[in-house]
Amino acid sequence: MEPENKEAPSDFIRDIVAGDVAEKKYAHIHTRFPPEPNGYLHIGHAKSICLNFGIAREFGGICNLRMDDTNPAKEDVEYVDSIREDVNWLIGGWAEGQLGLKEKGKTPETMASNGSRDFYLPAVAERARGAALEPFYASDYFDQLYDYAEQLIERGRAFVCDLPPEETDEYRRQAKESPWRNRSAEENLDLFRRMKAGEFPDGKRSLRAKIDVASPNVWMRDPLLYRIRHAEHHHTGNRWRIYPMYDFAHCLSDYIEGITHSICTLEFEVHRPLYDWILESLSLPRRLPRQYEFARLSVSYTVMSKRKLLQLVEEGVVAGWDDPRMPTISGIRRRGVPAEALRAFAYNIGITKYNGLTDVAVLEHAVREDLNKRALRRLAVLRPVKVVLTNFPAGKVEEVEAVNNPEEPGAGTRKVPFSRELFIERDDFMEAAPPKFFRLKPGGDARLKYAYIIRCDEVIKGADGGIVELRCTADLDSRTGGATANRKIKGTIHWVSAAHAIDAEVRLYDRLFTEAEPDKDGRDFKSVLNPDSLQVVTAKCEPALKEARPELRYQFERLGYFAPDKDSGEKLIFNRTITMRDAWAKEWQKKG
RNA sequence: UGCCCGAUGGUGUAACGGUAGCACAGCAGACUCUGGAUCUGUUUGUCAUGGUUCAAAUCCAUGUCGGGCAGCCA
Numbered sequence: 001m002e003p004e005n006k007e008a009p010s011d012f013i014r015d016i017v018a019g020d021v022a023e024k025k026y027a028h029i030h031t032r033f034p035p036e037p038n039g040y041l042h043i044g045h046a047k048s049i050c051l052n053f054g055i056a057r058e059f060g061g062i063c064n065l066r067m068d069d070t071n072p073a074k075e076d077v078e079y080v081d082s083i084r085e086d087v088n089w090l091i092g093g094w095a096e097g098q099l100g101l102k103e104k105g106k107t108p109e110t111m112a113s114n115g116s117r118d119f120y121l122p123a124v125a126e127r128a129r130g131a132a133l134e135p136f137y138a139s140d141y142f143d144q145l146y147d148y149a150e151q152l153i154e155r156g157r158a159f160v161c162d163l164p165p166e167e168t169d170e171y172r173r174q175a176k177e178s179p180w181r182n183r184s185a186e187e188n189l190d191l192f193r194r195m196k197a198g199e200f201p202d203g204k205r206s207l208r209a210k211i212d213v214a215s216p217n218v219w220m221r222d223p224l225l226y227r228i229r230h231a232e233h234h235h236t237g238n239r240w241r242i243y244p245m246y247d248f249a250h251c252l253s254d255y256i257e258g259i260t261h262s263i264c265t266l267e268f269e270v271h272r273p274l275y276d277w278i279l280e281s282l283s284l285p286r287r288l289p290r291q292y293e294f295a296r297l298s299v300s301y302t303v304m305s306k307r308k309l310l311q312l313v314e315e316g317v318v319a320g321w322d323d324p325r326m327p328t329i330s331g332i333r334r335r336g337v338p339a340e341a342l343r344a345f346a347y348n349i350g351i352t353k354y355n356g357l358t359d360v361a362v363l364e365h366a367v368r369e370d371l372n373k374r375a376l377r378r379l380a381v382l383r384p385v386k387v388v389l390t391n392f393p394a395g396k397v398e399e400v401e402a403v404n405n406p407e408e409p410g411a412g413t414r415k416v417p418f419s420r421e422l423f424i425e426r427d428d429f430m431e432a433a434p435p436k437f438f439r440l441k442p443g444g445d446a447r448l449k450y451a452y453i454i455r456c457d458e459v460i461k462g463a464d465g466g467i468v469e470l471r472c473t474a475d476l477d478s479r480t481g482g483a484t485a486n487r488k489i490k491g492t493i494h495w496v497s498a499a500h501a502i503d504a505e506v507r508l509y510d511r512l513f514t515e516a517e518p519d520k521d522g523r524d525f526k527s528v529l530n531p532d533s534l535q536v537v538t539a540k541c542e543p544a545l546k547e548a549r550p551e552l553r554y555q556f557e558r559l560g561y562f563a564p565d566k567d568s569g570e571k572l573i574f575n576r577t578i579t580m581r582d583a584w585a586k587e588w589q590k591k592g
Numbered sequence: 593u594g595c596c597c598g599a600u601g602g603u604g605u606a607a608c609g610g611u612a613g614c615a616c617a618g619c620a621g622a623c624u625c626u627g628g629a630u631c632u633g634u635u636u637g638u639c640a641u642g643g644u645u646c647a648a649a650u651c652c653a654u655g656u657c658g659g660g661c662a663g664c665c666a
Contacts, residue, residue: 010606036666071665165664173662206664216595218662227664246666270596270661293597295659300603348615350605352598355659359603362616372629407629438627447625480625492625558626584627 008058011351013292017055017261026260026287029061030123032100033087034068034138034250037079037234039306040321040328041086043342043363044297049087050346051294052263053095062123064100064257066136070249072233080234082321084135086329090339100124100257101133107140108256116285119144119256138244138253139235145244146196148252148282149207149225153188157281158225160191161208168206172221175214181222195228198241202228207242211277219274223247251275254289262289265296266353294351300360300516302327303525317529318512324575325512325533335509336553336563336577341370357517367578368561375555376404379416379449379494380541382506382559384423386469386498389454391476392420397497400450400480416542418451421498423540425558428493429470431459436587438491440470447492449557453478453485494557501540504572507565508535541572548572555580 008014017029031052035045056063065087069075091099100123108121119141124133152158161180163171171178183191195205207226215221225248232238254262262275272291279288298304303312304327312318312326321328324335332342345366349358379402398418405411424440433441440446440456447453458471477483512533518525539556548554550564560579567573 015608034666038666068666074665168664169662203664218595221662224664229664243664245664250666265660266597267660268666272596295598348604350615352605354598354605356604359616362604365616368628377626406626436627449625451625453625485625489625491627494626555626555628558628560628580626580628582627587627 009054009347009350011294012353013051013261013263013294013351014055014058016292017059020260021059028260029056029059030064030100030258030260031056031061031263032064032066032136032254032257032259034064034066034253035083036068036071036074037076037083038071038074039079039310040082040330042304042306042309042329043299043327043332044304045086046090046329046332046342047297047346047349048263048265049090050343051351053091053098054347055261055263056098057095061098061260062100063095063098064123064136064259066138066253066257067235068246068250068253069137069139069233069235070244070246072229072231072243075234077234080135082330086333089333090329090342092339094339094343100136102136104132104134108144113285116283118285119147120258120286121256122258136253136257137235138249139233141249141253141256142236142240142244144256145249145252146242149192149244149248150189151282152209152225152278153192153207154185155281156185156210158188158207158209159183160188160195161206161222162204163206165203168224172213172218175221177213178208178222181210192226195226195242196240198230200228202230204228209248209274209278211274217270217273219247219271220277223274247271247274248278251278251289251291255279255284255286258286259289260287262291264291264293266293266355267296269293293353295353295355297349298355298357299327299363300357301511301513301518302360303513303518308519308525311526312512315526317526324507324509334566334575336371336561336575337367338370338374338553341367344370360511364578368581371553371555371561371577373407374405375553375561376411377402377406377555377557378542378545379496380504380506380539380545380556380559380562381423381425381494381496381501382508382537382539382556383426384496384540385426385429385467387422387424387454387495388469388471389420389422389452389474390457390471391473394420396420397500398451398479402450414544416450416544417497417500418448419497419499422448422495423498423501424448424470424493424495426467428491429456429467438584439493440472440491445475445489445491447478447489448495449492450480451495452476453487453489494559496540496542498540500543502543502546502572504539504541504545504574506537506539506562506574506576508537508576509533510535539574545572548574553577 033052053063108119161178206224208222211220213221226242229243275291322330322334345363399415400418401413402416428439445455452474454472454474456472460468462468510533513528514530515528518528548564554562561577562574565573565575
């Protein structure tokens with residue numbers, strides 16, 4: 001049932017790739033995933049990762065991981081590291097073989113292709129033994145990009161512009177040519193070299209493509225190719241005073257790496273003519289990459305922009321980028337969602353050019369479907385109320401047999417201690433119960449999972465009117481396998497032996513926002529934060545949970561799916577990944 | 593405002609000129625020692641108006657609505 005075992009997904013981009021394969025247009029299919037290391041990856045990136053690595057996987061190709069790091073002001077190695085970790089996790093056991101990396105420190109080779117000088121940096125095809133590998137970096141191509149820029153100048157396709165930023169904008173808006181547009185190639189070259197040498201301050205000059213200032217597509221109105229930035233770069237240090245713009249760097253980075261299909265999101269659609277123009281203006285000797293665009297992901301009840309996520313982190317609304325409520329890959333992972341489930345989700349939503357809003361229920365379904373199959377069942381009580389079985393001998397301990405996973409008999413069984421004093425869930429008892437309440441109520445029966453049918457005889461209350469304990473009698477013949485075990489009892493509830501229970505901190509997460517579209521119509525997304533997105537309780541757990549392992553997933557029966565938190569140690573900590581579907585809660589809600 | 597892109601049930605998608613299908617959500621039922629899972633059934637849809645065609649969700653035109661771009665960000 002792994003999504004990767006279902007028939008390969010189909011969408012308009014895969015159709016294009018399949019067509020190119022049929023025409024034998026390329027020797028190999030080569031995609032890339034090119035995040036800018038200026039923040040943590042989120043579920044939208046997961047969609048892109050699954051698309052790009054999925055295509056590589058389905059067509060026998062490679063997908064390069066590339067840092068699109070051409071803006072020194074915003075980027076940091078912290079983000080580089082997190083991106084590597086998140087990508088490795090998401091493709092782990094699925095598309096590791098497609099991950100394109102390069103030898104550490106390696107930059108493009110100058111070589112001859114079809115008789116012309118060429119720059120090329122191939123991906124390491126197989127995991128080179130012992131060789132240290134790293135992702136690709138656009139900043140590793142700064143020398144080559146600079147070379148290309150000079151070529152453009154020599155061809156009369158680029159010029160150094162002295163207009164300050166505001167005037168550049170104004171000229172472009174008015175479709176006016178820059179007064180510096182017709183400098184000679186010699187002068188442009190001289191000025192560009194001096195820009196590189198650091199002779200001018202930030203913003204003093206820029207390198208611009210000479211295309212068409214009257215173009216209806218503003219990106220063709222002599223766009224900037226290089227800007228001056230006296231700034232330290234996380235990867236190239238202080239080597240550069242000029243940095244290429246996205247449009248110049250991206251298409252050429254794709255070319256240098258031999259990318260065949262450069263897949264990005266819809267907002268770059270209007271950049272495509274520029275992408276092609278730059279590549280076609282350089283008489284490059286190898287086949288050119290092509291850009292294709294798809295709709296970015298939006299999910300209900302969350303926000304996706306890096307700016308907003310950064311704000312949540314910086315203002316302490318959440319505990320960090322990997323807070324389990326965050327839509328970041330690291331947050332989703334910490335929450336306990338398996339990579340397979342996230343991939344299944346990405347598969348389910350499809351790839352189109354329509355900007356829709358995906359219901360978070362689709363994600364939740366993918367998570368439940370996965371966890372239902374893998375999670376080990378355990379008994380835990382989140383909000384305990386004490387039950388005393390008046391006809392069960394004090395001091396007597398029985399062991400009942402509990403199945404670890406009804407979906408997978410091979411997971412076996414375990415023993416759970418049972419005794420006179422138990423904890424049950426507060427929600428599983430009601431004094432004034434409505435007709436369809438199938439759990440414990442005064443004078444009513446309920447089955448204790450794996451153990452006895454009990455009847456509630458008496459409710460003991462404290463001075464404040466709160467319930468202190470429930471005094472019940474057990475049908476001593478009704479234990480699983482016993483004489484009256486098959487009595488029809490509508491409600492089965494979970495429990496923990498009070499004397500044997502171990503405590504665990506359990507973090508109950510809910511959606512971060514109360515509105516499906518937190519930032520709808522320019523609304524301040526922080527005004528619709530869900531105040532109850534995190535509740536922490538101390539749960540009473542069956543002893544087997546003492547050995548909970550971080551890589552395993554657990555179902556606390558009838559409550560939901562839980563995963564040990566990374567901070568869990570001597571003190572047990574669980575994150576609730578997701579609740580069970582709850583038909584009763586829905587019924588109850590309808591009544592108001 | 594200009595340019596670009598899009599529009600199929602509540603939501604996300606498929607149908608590539610020939611029976612509008614799938615998933616999620618919803619509803620109803622069966623089963624159940626998890627009100628879970630599983631199983632069965634089921635409500636709801638081609639933005640509008642013209643045109644081409646034997647035949648249009650699909651092609652064309654116009655309109656409407658929605659999204660994107662107009663950073664020396666990516």
